[in-house]
Amino acid sequence: MAVGFAQWGNDLYTGRRSYDIVGRRRLWFTISAILVAISAVLLVKPGLNPGIEFRGGSQFVVSGVSDLDQQLAIDTVLEHAPEESPKVTTVGSESLRIQTAELTNDEVEEMQGALADAFSVPEEQVTTSFIGPSWGADISRKAITGILVFLLFVTIVMTIYFRNWRMAVAALVALFHDLIITAGVYAGVGWEVTPATVIGFLTILGYSIYDTVVVFDKVRENTADTLDQSRFTYAERANLAVNQTLVRSINTSVVALLPVASILFVGAFVLGAGTLRDIALALFVGMLVGTFSSIFLATPVEVWLREREPALRDHTAKVLAARAAAGAGEGVPALVGTVHATGQLRPGSHQGVAAQPKRRR
Amino acid sequence: MALFGTLFAGTQNSTATWTPNLALDLEGGTQIILRPVAEDTGDITSETISQAIQVIRQRVDSSGVAEAEITSQGSNNIVVALPGTPSEETLELVRTSAQMEFRPVLVAGAPTPVGDGAAAPEPTATAQATEGVDDTATDGAAADEAATEETAPDAAAAPEPTPSASAPASDTPTKAAPDSPSDAAYYITPAVQAQFDALDCTDPVNQTGGAPGDPEKAFVTCDPDGTTKYILGPVEIEGQEISSANAGLRQTSSGAFTGERVVNLEFTSKGTDQFTAVTTRLQGLSEPQNRFAVVLDGLVISAPGLDPGTIISNGKAEISGDFTQESSITLANQLNFGSLPLSFTVQSEEQISATLGSEQLEKGLIAGLIGLVLVVIYSMFQYRALGLLTVASLVVAAVITYGVITLLSWTQGYRLSLPGVAGLIVAIGITADSFIVYFERIRDELREGRTLQQAVERGWERARRTILASDAVNFIAAVVLYVLAVGGVRGFAFTLGLTTLIDVVVVFLFTHPMMSIIARTKFFGGGHPLSGLDPHRLGVDVPRYAGRGRVVSPSTTEKSAKADAERVPVGVGSGTGSSAPAASGTTIAERRAAARAAREADAPPPEPSGPAADTSTSSEPGTGRTEGNEH
Numbered sequence: 004m005a006v007g008f009a010q011w012g013n014d015l016y017t018g019r020r021s022y023d024i025v026g027r028r029r030l031w032f033t034i035s036a037i038l039v040a041i042s043a044v045l046l047v048k049p050g051l052n053p054g055i056e057f058r059g060g061s062q063f064v065v066s067g068v069s070d071l072d073q074q075l076a077i078d079t080v081l082e083h084a085p086e087e088s089p090k091v092t093t094v095g096s097e098s099l100r101i102q103t104a105e106l107t108n109d110e111v112e113e114m115q116g117a118l119a120d121a122f123s124v125p126e127e128q129v130t131t132s133f134i135g136p137s138w139g140a141d142i143s144r145k146a147i148t149g150i151l152v153f154l155l156f157v158t159i160v161m162t163i164y165f166r167n168w169r170m171a172v173a174a175l176v177a178l179f180h181d182l183i184i185t186a187g188v189y190a191g192v193g194w195e196v197t198p199a200t201v202i203g204f205l206t207i208l209g210y211s212i213y214d215t216v217v218v219f220d221k222v223r224e225n226t227a228d229t230l231d232q233s234r235f236t237y238a239e240r241a242n243l244a245v246n247q248t249l250v251r252s253i254n255t256s257v258v259a260l261l262p263v264a265s266i267l268f269v270g271a272f273v274l275g276a277g278t279l280r281d282i283a284l285a286l287f288v289g290m291l292v293g294t295f296s297s298i299f300l301a302t303p304v305e306v307w308l309r310e311r312e313p314a315l316r317d318h319t320a321k322v323l324a325a326r327a328a329a330g331a332g333e334g335v336p337a338l339v340g341t342v343h344a345t346g347q348l349r350p351g352s353h354q355g356v357a358a359q360p361k362r363r364r
Numbered sequence: 365m366a367l368f369g370t371l372f373a374g375t376q377n378s379t380a381t382w383t384p385n386l387a388l389d390l391e392g393g394t395q396i397i398l399r400p401v402a403e404d405t406g407d408i409t410s411e412t413i414s415q416a417i418q419v420i421r422q423r424v425d426s427s428g429v430a431e432a433e434i435t436s437q438g439s440n441n442i443v444v445a446l447p448g449t450p451s452e453e454t455l456e457l458v459r460t461s462a463q464m465e466f467r468p469v470l471v472a473g474a475p476t477p478v479g480d481g482a483a484a485p486e487p488t489a490t491a492q493a494t495e496g497v498d499d500t501a502t503d504g505a506a507a508d509e510a511a512t513e514e515t516a517p518d519a520a521a522a523p524e525p526t527p528s529a530s531a532p533a534s535d536t537p538t539k540a541a542p543d544s545p546s547d548a549a550y551y552i553t554p555a556v557q558a559q560f561d562a563l564d565c566t567d568p569v570n571q572t573g574g575a576p577g578d579p580e581k582a583f584v585t586c587d588p589d590g591t592t593k594y595i596l597g598p599v600e601i602e603g604q605e606i607s608s609a610n611a612g613l614r615q616t617s618s619g620a621f622t623g624e625r626v627v628n629l630e631f632t633s634k635g636t637d638q639f640t641a642v643t644t645r646l647q648g649l650s651e652p653q654n655r656f657a658v659v660l661d662g663l664v665i666s667a668p669g670l671d672p673g674t675i676i677s678n679g680k681a682e683i684s685g686d687f688t689q690e691s692s693i694t695l696a697n698q699l700n701f702g703s704l705p706l707s708f709t710v711q712s713e714e715q716i717s718a719t720l721g722s723e724q725l726e727k728g729l730i731a732g733l734i735g736l737v738l739v740v741i742y743s744m745f746q747y748r749a750l751g752l753l754t755v756a757s758l759v760v761a762a763v764i765t766y767g768v769i770t771l772l773s774w775t776q777g778y779r780l781s782l783p784g785v786a787g788l789i790v791a792i793g794i795t796a797d798s799f800i801v802y803f804e805r806i807r808d809e810l811r812e813g814r815t816l817q818q819a820v821e822r823g824w825e826r827a828r829r830t831i832l833a834s835d836a837v838n839f840i841a842a843v844v845l846y847v848l849a850v851g852g853v854r855g856f857a858f859t860l861g862l863t864t865l866i867d868v869v870v871v872f873l874f875t876h877p878m879m880s881i882i883a884r885t886k887f888f889g890g891g892h893p894l895s896g897l898d899p900h901r902l903g904v905d906v907p908r909y910a911g912r913g914r915v916v917s918p919s920t921t922e923k924s925a926k927a928d929a930e931r932v933p934v935g936v937g938s939g940t941g942s943s944a945p946a947a948s949g950t951t952i953a954e955r956r957a958a959a960r961a962a963r964e965a966d967a968p969p970p971e972p973s974g975p976a977a978d979t980s981t982s983s984e985p986g987t988g989r990t991e992g993n994e995h
Contacts, residue, residue: 205857209837220834251800251801255793262738266728266731
């Protein structure tokens with residue numbers, strides 16, 4: 004299979020096998036639009052489920068406990084509020100802190116009694132309190148500021164690096180696509196949004212752009228001399244670039260996703276709610292979608308934007324016309340349009356003395 | 365190596381350890397619950413609390429404690445969570461959430477109690493008697509010691525000496541109204557005088573500060589190191605009116621710097637007006653009444669004097685004295701952060717043991733390990749022996765990361781949190797990606813028919829750009845998050861940025877040199893099937909220009925004679941097959957290749973030829989040997 008995969012990579016590189024990714028952009032745009040729409044719906048209903056840090060919540064501290072059995076506390080809470088995901092932490096040497104969602108007064112009293120019974124302490128030793136959502140609000144505000152500043156910087160850096168603002172715009176489109184879908188999936192799964200989730204989202208920002216930059220770098224390389232030749236259109240060159248980086252994209256995604264998937268697995272099935280699980284889910288979805296968007300969304304959007312440039316539009320028309328003429332002359336018009344660019348089409352580039360044939364010894 | 369040498373030296377000579385310090389969520393830590401105290405309860409609003417939280421966070425961050433979590437709990441309590449077992453100074457910094465105010469100095473005196481309070485000396489006499497106390501020295505020393513001198517663990521200890529003996533003394537001013545805030549005759553009532561006389565500033569209890577006194581009345585207090593005691597007039601300027609303070613060197617009017625350290629103060633517009641009024645009045649008075657005291661949490665941290673004729677009306681003051689660099693910075697920080705509208709009492713202080721966190725760390729590390737093993741398996745599968753280089757590079761990166769984090773946790777007090785661990789695990793993917801980009805580029809160059817050594821060099825040139833560009837984006841993300849975010853996000857951003865840098869270092873200084881070296885070995889350079897760089901598998905059997913108008917294609921190699929007809933030696937991989945060459949725009953090489961193809965097609969073919977025969981090359985081992993690779 005590895006042989007097949009490598010062969011597939013070769014074919015993609017040489018253009019022997021090629022997926023018309025840029026050409027079928029309507030299809031990808033439709034898929035993306037549908038995914039974004041579904042995510043948007045999920046974000047509205049059921050919506051994101053804020054954790055205790057964001058919505059505030061009730062907190063019980065059971066002090067003077069002889070055995071610090073966290074499971075007992077979790078069980079007790081679950082008996083009374085099955086849908087809760089209580090957060091139990093040992094405080095000091097003889098007390099347990101249990102965080103739950105904001106409960107009504109009756110529920111709080113009930114829970115207080117239950118916890119006192121479970122740990123066989125007098126009810127006075129179970130203190131209840133309420134957490135203001137200050138940290139969550141704080142972290143969200145800062146995260147939003149961070150996102151805006153980051154986007155600004157990245158746009159500037161990409162515009163300078165690629166010498167073209169369209170690539171930056173396309174990367175941002177892909178980025179928003181990734182963020183919305185990730186948030187949508189997160190809302191759909193219904194896990195609590197904790198500061199850890201926010202961290203996960205923020206990482207996707209970096210990862211999505213990172214992935215897109217790698218693909219765009221190849222696109223830039225392949226299309227640098229588009230206007231100096233008349234065999235291929237810009238779109239075809241870009242498409243070749245995407246095909247050539249396809250193997251790299253797949254390898255990278257697999258390598259990046261493997262550790263995240265293992266955290267997600269351990270987090271979801273062994274640990275239950277917690278920092279690791281929340282980060283891993285956001286990252287897993289984000290990286291998956293990020294890979295998709297860097298291949299199927301970013302480049303087509305970029306090509307779509309570039310093709311509006313007059314110079315490129317003229318060039319495309321010229322190439323297509325020349326090709327149609329050549330095809331007609333040859334009598335095989337059916338082949339027109341299946342022309343694929345290759346990596347080594349650079350007449351005149353010398354590959355060095357060592358590449359010259361040598362006398363066999 | 366130097367890294368671990370330093371660490372080794374550190375473990376031998378000081379407090380460094382071989383493992384990084386852990387943050388609150390992993391290690392447990394100290395949680396302090398603060399209850400704000402204001403002169404009147406109306407001052408405690410959610411707004412002032414959030415302001416207080418910001419100031420405390422700023423202070424804690426500036427003291428180098430990583431990932432302090434400061435939240436409001438309930439209506440008005442503030443919870444400060446500090447990881448590990450914080451030093452007493454750090455705790456003190458949290459507790460001393462100060463109220464700052466400017467009061468005029470009425471009387472300054474020796475720190476010891478005077479008499480038994482019965483025969484109160486004339487205030488001015490006291491001042492004269494203690495003129496020996498060096499007031500400039502007080503400025504600097506006081507500031508220096510403000511945060512650290514306190515030894516009493518209980519910050520809530522009564523700050524004012526409350527000498528009961530003076531209780532009977534009259535607290536009624538002798539005059540109906542003060543002439544000015546510096547009017548000693550009005551403010552120094554017998555009760556105040558008695559309190560002043562009884563105050564013993566050498567007693568550590570009296571050096572801890574506490575709630576500030578009534579802003580309308582005189583206030584008796586010490587400086588933090590117990591060298592002087594003061595009677596101060598009413599509050600003239602609130603600490604909030606300071607817009608900024610910074611430490612620096614004195615600058616003359618011509619802009620040149622002298623070596624003298626000063627603290628520059630700037631007031632808000634309201635503060636400027638008030639300060640103008642204060643300086644106008646004070647500069648005409650005699651020592652010590654020409655001094656104004658900066659009172660932080662009930663202690664005089666600085667009491668600079670005004671030279672006669674100095675009226676500061678532009679709101680920019682400069683405090684000079686025997687500052688060291690450290691003491692000037694401390695004073696500037698205190699002035700900057702010190703103007704909280706509230707003061708706090710510590711309500712509870714708890715140690716947290718995060719069994720949950722430790723479990724998560726353990727499971728997280730196991731998950732990371734599983735992920736790493738999967739990555740190793742996958743890269744071996746994809747890149748064969750070359751995968752070993754990936755693994756070696758990842759190991760080098762991991763070792764360096766571990767070393768740097770341990771070193772930072774020793775020198776900078778960095779603490780590894782759970783989000784930080786997650787950042788490290790995520791970094792596996794991003795680091796491995798650099799190697800993948802590099803290897804794919806090398807393979808691309810191999811596919812173009814270069815020898816391995818050339819491919820490594822050319823591939824490196826191209827991959828370098830990509831790696832630098834994408835890592836730059838990642839690094840920007842990390843820096844922005846680090847600068848703008850709070851709490852756990854910071855820890856995450858830190859490890860992300862760190863691993864990005866290490867990634868670049870490893871790729872440049874390890875992977876690429878290693879690649880160049882192994883490219884010279886027979887195993888890799890010869891393209892052994894298990895090396896991951898086997899030209900066959902990389903499809904080097906596409907035609908390429910070989911110089912002197914010749915094209916090397918697989919069909920020209922003898923070994924693959926049988927398969928010749930199946931190959932499509934045309935179009936340089938072009939899917940159009942032999943139909944393309946007639947079209948204009950082909951290269952000479954392509955045209956020649958096409959001509960040869962046509963010749964071969966005319967010759968009696970063992971099997972049908974044409975573009976349809978574009979079958980998989982994997983079924984034909986040996987066809988890929990091109991002349992260029994057979995030396």
